[in-house]
Amino acid sequence: MSSVRLLVGTRKGAFVLTSDGKRTEWKIEGPHFGGWEIYHMKGSPANPNRIYASQSTSWFGQLIQRSDDGGATWEPVGNEFVYDGEPGTHTWYDGTPHPWEFARVWHLEPSLHDPDLLYAGVEDAALFRSSDGGRNWEELSALRKHPSGSSWQPGAGGMCLHTILLDPRGPARMYGAISAAGVFRSDDAGASWRPINRGLRSNSIPDEDAEVGHCVHRIAMHPKHPDTLYMQKHWDVMRSDDGGESWSEVSGNLPTDFGFPIDVHAHEPQTIYVVPITSDSQHFPPDARLRVYRSRTGGNEWEALTNGLPQEHCYVNVLRDAMAVDKLDSCGVYFGTTGGQVYASSDSGDHWTAIARDFPAVLSVEAQTLP
Amino acid sequence: MIRVILPAHLRALARISGEVSFEITGEITQRAVLDALELQYPMLRGTIRDHVTQRRRPYVRFFACEKDLSHQRPDAPLPQAVADGMEPFLVVGAMAGG
Numbered sequence: 374m375s376s377v378r379l380l381v382g383t384r385k386g387a388f389v390l391t392s393d394g395k396r397t398e399w400k401i402e403g404p405h406f407g408g409w410e411i412y413h414m415k416g417s418p419a420n421p422n423r424i425y426a427s428q429s430t431s432w433f434g435q436l437i438q439r440s441d442d443g444g445a446t447w448e449p450v451g452n453e454f455v456y457d458g459e460p461g462t463h464t465w466y467d468g469t470p471h472p473w474e475f476a477r478v479w480h481l482e483p484s485l486h487d488p489d490l491l492y493a494g495v496e497d498a499a500l501f502r503s504s505d506g507g508r509n510w511e512e513l514s515a516l517r518k519h520p521s522g523s524s525w526q527p528g529a530g531g532m533c534l535h536t537i538l539l540d541p542r543g544p545a546r547m548y549g550a551i552s553a554a555g556v557f558r559s560d561d562a563g564a565s566w567r568p569i570n571r572g573l574r575s576n577s578i579p580d581e582d583a584e585v586g587h588c589v590h591r592i593a594m595h596p597k598h599p600d601t602l603y604m605q606k607h608w609d610v611m612r613s614d615d616g617g618e619s620w621s622e623v624s625g626n627l628p629t630d631f632g633f634p635i636d637v638h639a640h641e642p643q644t645i646y647v648v649p650i651t652s653d654s655q656h657f658p659p660d661a662r663l664r665v666y667r668s669r670t671g672g673n674e675w676e677a678l679t680n681g682l683p684q685e686h687c688y689v690n691v692l693r694d695a696m697a698v699d700k701l702d703s704c705g706v707y708f709g710t711t712g713g714q715v716y717a718s719s720d721s722g723d724h725w726t727a728i729a730r731d732f733p734a735v736l737s738v739e740a741q742t743l744p
Numbered sequence: 745m746i747r748v749i750l751p752a753h754l755r756a757l758a759r760i761s762g763e764v765s766f767e768i769t770g771e772i773t774q775r776a777v778l779d780a781l782e783l784q785y786p787m788l789r790g791t792i793r794d795h796v797t798q799r800r801r802p803y804v805r806f807f808a809c810e811k812d813l814s815h816q817r818p819d820a821p822l823p824q825a826v827a828d829g830m831e832p833f834l835v836v837g838a839m840a841g842g
Contacts, residue, residue, distance in 0.1 A: 408753060432803040432837045433753060433791040449757065449787040453795045 377699045378443065378741040379717075380424060381709055382411030385733035387426055389444040392728075396705055396719040399728045405447060406438065413694055413737045414444075415481045417488040421741050425491055425507055427478040435477050437493075437507045450507035454478070454495055457514035463497065464526045473497045473517070480694060482537035484544075494534030498525060498551040500563065513563035516549060521568065521585040528552035528588045528607070529653070535693055536589075541596045548602070548617065553588035556604070558617050572613075572620030573606060590633045591693040595642035603645050603672070605635040605693070610647055612672050623672020628659045634696035638721060639704040643671040646698075646706060646722060648691040656711075657688040665708070667722050681725030682716065689714070694737035701742055709735025746777055747832040754792070754835065758785040763832060772827035774806060775818040792835055807834040 379390040379399075386404025405411075409428045417423040426438040426447070435454065438447040460473035476496040484490035489506040492513075499517045501510045516522075516534075525532060533552055540546035547563060550556045555570040568585050578586045588607035595601065604611040604620065609630050611620040624630035629649045638644035647666050651659045658664060662685065665678040689712035699705035706722045709715045713732035716725045748764045755761060768780050775798075782789045793800050798818065800806070805814045809823045809831050825831040 430753070431840070432751075432801070433757075434801055435790065436757070436787075452790045455796055 375701055376743045377701065377705060378416075378421075378743055379697070379707055379715070380414035380416065380426075380444065380737075380739040380741065381715055381729070381732065381735060382414050382426070382694075382737035383709075383713070383733040383735050384410055387411040387414055387428075387444075388729070388732060390715070390728060394701055396699075396701070396717060397726075399717070401729060402444070404733075405444070409436075410477075411736060412477060413480050413739075415483055415739050416443075416741045417483040417491075418485050419483075420488040421743055423483070423488040423506075425481045425483060427481055427493070429477040435475070437478065437481075439507050451503065451509050454493070454501055454510055455512070456499060456517070457512040460517075462523060463532060464524050466527060470523070473499075475499075476531060479533045479535045480537055482539060485539055485541055492537050492539075492547075494537050494549060496531045496533040497527075498532045498534040498554065500534055500537070500549055502563065515564055516557055516559070516566045519557065519566055519568070521554070524585065525551065525554040526586070536592050538592060538594050538602075540594075540599045542599060546599075546616070548592060548594075550589045550592050550604075552590065553607070554585045555587040555589055556592060556602075556617055569613075569617035570620070571618065572622075573611065574609070575607065577607070591635050593635045593637050593645070595637040598642040601642065601671070603635050603637060605632050605647055607631065607653060610635065610672060623668070625668070625673035625675055627666055627675050628664075628677075632691075633693040634691055634708065636696045636698055636706070638706075639698050639700045640702065641669065641704075641721075644669045644721070645671065646696065647675075648696070648708065650690060656690040661685060661687050663687045663689065663710075665706070665722055665725075678718075678722040678725070680723060681718075681727075688712075692736055694739075695735050697738045697740040699740040699742045705740065707738050707740055709738045711735065745829040746772065746780070746826065747829055748777060748781055749832045749834045750788075751835060751837040753837065754788060757787055757791065760785070765829070772822050773819050774813065774816060774822060774833075777822065777826075777833055778818075803838040803840055805836040805838050807836055808832070 375394045381388040386407040388403035414426040422443040424440040428436040462470035465471035480494040482492045493501040536550035538548040557566040602613045663682040666675040689710035696708040711734040715729040
């Protein structure tokens with residue numbers, strides 16, 4: 374019988390939750406790396422027992438941990454993230470030049486085919502690659518060295534490369550999303566990049582439809598429809614049907630189109646999920662009601678999913694990497710909150726259950742579907 | 745014999761308990777102690793000082809003999825009591841945060 378393993382990164386450690394295919398009873402293991410921030414954990418699609426974790430603190434910096442037994446045991450691998458060449462400057466919050474400085478790894482994206490190959494999106498925004506299971510890292514520096522790079526500015530959470538999408542049709546095409554620069558695409562496995570932000574409008578920057586400068590919060594793709602991308606921008610939920618060449622807004626009837634995560638149903642490429650948040654200055658759900666919104670039409674028409682979620686006095690946030698889906702039938706949907714709850718639905722979002730209530734603030738959730 | 749006491753998080757990372765001790769030949773400096781420490785426990789590289797610049801991380805402090813040695817030059821001799829193994833060299837996570 375199939376089973377599901379959730380990888381939950383929190384402000385104070387990593388947790389591994391497992392369940393059989395019914396997804397009613399969950400076993401919780403952890404915390405691993407107690408006291409450290411775990412921005413992200415992700416398993417290799419080619420070998421699900423190979424899991425990578427980004428571990429950091431302000432005191433002792435960045436570590437990458439690797440497990441080869443599904444998260445039971447871990448070993449630290451390489452943590453030397455050095456920008457290629459003279460890093461130069463980007464633009465600081467006040468508009469002045471600011472040196473590029475490595476802070477942490479926000480996101481790890483293992484190759485679809487090779488367990489030893491993975492990518493890391495870091496703050497200050499850059500993309501790194503390891504081809505030896507995380508022991509050594511090299512920057513794919515063409516992204517950071519894009520002519521617009523010196524104009525990139527941090528979002529409130531820092532200037533981070535937070536999303537990496539790999540096109541399942543082949544290794545050439547990949548996407549990186551940066552807050553607050555926008556989305557970039559490579560068609561040559563990271564050797565060169567160009568911004569793909571046409572159609573985005575952000576009224577918090579001087580030129581609303583500038584080529585770069587947009588605070589993209591996350592992008593998502595269904596592997597069977599890799600030319601269709603979905604985006605939760607700072608404000609606005611967006612969709613592209615041409616690999617990011619152009620975007621259109623699909624916020625539709627959402628109560629607010631601010632938020633962080635966006636994800637796609639495992640079996641229905643037009644079914645997507647967001648968690649509306651009141652605003653950029655009020656990081657909690659509108660009306661203090663925690664609602665996931667689902668669109669079965671790829672956007673524009675949204676329905677609130679509330680069954681099992683708190684509908685009063687709720688003031689948590691859901692961060693950009695803190696939502697995931699499994700591949701079982703029916704599709705499981707999971708998300709974690711800054712209040713330390715992890716919610717699970719085994720029926721595509723119709724009903725929700727808190728499978729963890731008192732974790733540290735949840736930074737990331739990934740779901741692995743195991744045979 | 746040089747004695748080093750690490751903060752709890754780094755002891756857990758290096759899978760050690762209590763003090764670390766090792767022999768060093770040559771002058772006993774902050775750099776020599778950290779080089780020897782990282783040679784014995786490579787997972788500590790980058791956690792105490794920057795990989796490239798070798799500068800102490802901002803929230804890490806070095807104490808010995810009831811003195812804060814954090815701002816001493818890396819190649820300055822450490823106190824004789826540390827060199828003699830009478831006193832440990834302390835790597836400390838600064839009091840910051842909650």
